[in-house]
Amino acid sequence: MDHALPMIFMALMGFSMLVYVVLDGYDLGVGMWLQLSSDDEKDIMISSIGPFWDANETWLVLGVGILLIAFPVAHGIVLTALYLPVAMMLIGLIMRGVAFDFRVKAKDSHKPLWNRTFFTGSLIASLAQGWMLGKYIMGLRTGWQFDAFAGLIALCLASAYMLIGACWLIMKTEGDLQRKAERWARRLLPIVAFGILLISVATPLVSETIFNRWFQLPQLILLLPIPLTTAIVLVALWILLKTNSVLSDRWCWVPFVLASLLFILSSFGLAYSLFPYVIPDQMTVWEAASSPEALKVILIGVVITVPAIAGYSIFAYRVFGGKARKLVYG
């Protein structure tokens, strides 16, 4: 049990981060599309994420919280090494989060300013998260090739957020905005596909550990389902976006599910590449873990509360299901 505990918490942390990236990913993606939309569209776009963003961001707090409480030593090292990008991300998230409320409550003449703040905050947070992910995969090493890699991941993650954001809008909106979102998604998909390919090539080139993990028999064959499924999902998404049926109520939710699948598959690939390290090539989950007594106490809470959280989150999503309408205070 004591040996398994750190792995359980690593899985929990990975799960929280994955949920965060999908959920706040579409929020941030929608935020980045704001710049390309009319004022009325902005209201609808933000209404579509308004009731959810708070809870979505909480998954980040849980993910970082688990890192903090289950792997305190790693938390210190990771956050110290990523000090500046963490600060950038936080500033981005602050700008985005407060703009939600200020834009509708401030004077009308200030609304464009808060819309821009919303966009800028979303962009900064997405790029910073991508940068940190890139640095993290590379074991927090410094050097131009690692920085270039982190820059690449930053652009790819922001594009992926914009893709899932566009897919969210296809699901939650109708009319012109929905058609616009479909065009956005279609234009972005090749870029995201190219990004995934580039990362798949660059990662083993820059990291020897990851190269050895993947390019060995029989692992390579056993792992083939991951890239293959990713390719199938990309093609399916492409075909679907080419047809107009995606605009119908019957199919409009499929692109969002496929885009989420892309995130899930990438995270499987990442998990395989990194396990059992909590800091790549430096520190394993067992070396970083808190004492089993504390982990057990937290685990009890997790086992009881996470199903409840899942339950009432689904309830909240159902309450605001269907096409987004303008939000009014009751």
Add this chain to the structure above:
Amino acid sequence: MDSLNGLLLARIQFASNITFHILFPAINIALAWCLLFFRWRWLSTKQLPWLHAYRFWTKVFALSFALGVVSGVTMSFQFGTNWPGFMERTGNISGPLLGYEVLTAFFLEAAFLGIMLFGHGRVSERTHLIATFLVAFGTTLSAFWILALNSWMQTPAGFEVIAGKFHVLSWVDVIFNPSFPYRLSHMLLASTLTVCFLMAGISGWQLVRNKHNESTAKVLRFALTVSAIVIPIQIFVGDLHGLNTLKHQPAKIAAVEAIWNTEKSAPLVIFGIPDEQQKKTHYAVEIPKVASIILTHKVDGEIKGLNEFGDAHPPVMPVFLAFRVMVAIATAMLAVSWLGAWFIWRRRSTPPWFNWALVAMTFSGWIATVAGWYVTEIGRQPYIVYGLVLTKQVASNTPPAYIALTLAAYLSLYVVLIVSYVAVLRHMAEKPLNDSPNPLSTREEVPNFPASEMRT
């Protein structure tokens, strides 16, 4: 010297973030319960002013919540960036407490907030009321866990230290540590007063600017009545909290009272300028023997002075000043709320000069709350866990330049946000009510809850 600068910068950065953060929970913990009350009054009386009050203050709640969330997320990162050693040593205690806050409170608030704010018409009144209750419950539960951890850092209990790391012996002792009940009640009451004076201040502003609406009178009566009842309780609880501190953290009390040397029949210093170099208080205005009477309930009671603690005592000046700011505001609150309650209940309205006084007191709760936190947090220095772990032992080795850079960025952002927040409150207060399409006809079924069910 460099590491010392780094430590000081890290402390200022953390302090500025936590100061910015507490402003919004200080409003929202109590405001959530007020909203539940307003909603329940509207449902049971069907008087429109209650609905208008609910709608207006829901907007304030949403805005404050957003500011609280984003600064709270920032804090969850700064535990690691600023105090990496804290978690390494006390992770077995602080980890579960923080973890339970996220799991039981954070998600609850965040998930039901959407339904509370925008769910009207999508869910039944009953479900909406339950969502509002869960948000209120979540904010209070959040305060419970955070104050349990903070109090444990002040008066640690229920643990043993093995090889520099803390291990739990009893969770009941850890959570219900000696200062926790006092700190929790003090903070919950502080939140109540903060929101009451905010409500009274905004109502006062609407009256002096002649922008009041039908709900202004109801909100003002509610705010003044509640604060008039709560302020004496708060002063009483604050006194108990002080006695508890004297027992467990005598160095903090010595700094609060600027008692340099242990003495019997210590005088109460009303004001003065403490000088740590010369170990005396300049220009002191004193009342003989009163400090001993207040703190020990004996005329010749002995109070330990700062001389007993060597270097292990907090900086005197900030603790001394912050405490006096807090007490001065509490006194003003007592006067204003009692006078206000008298006006409202005897004369049915408040005179214009008094409305200006209310406006002046709008953010008094913020100042008192922050001053109180400065007393307790600066008063804990030089320790992070009182008597056991020094703050400098757990600081990070981040280059001071990085800390200074991000500190400047955070500070400018916070100043802009506070100014925007106050400006938006003013704008909202002056905006006429826009009656959304006849709430009485679009309303869904209104269940009748007994009052007792609402307050649990």
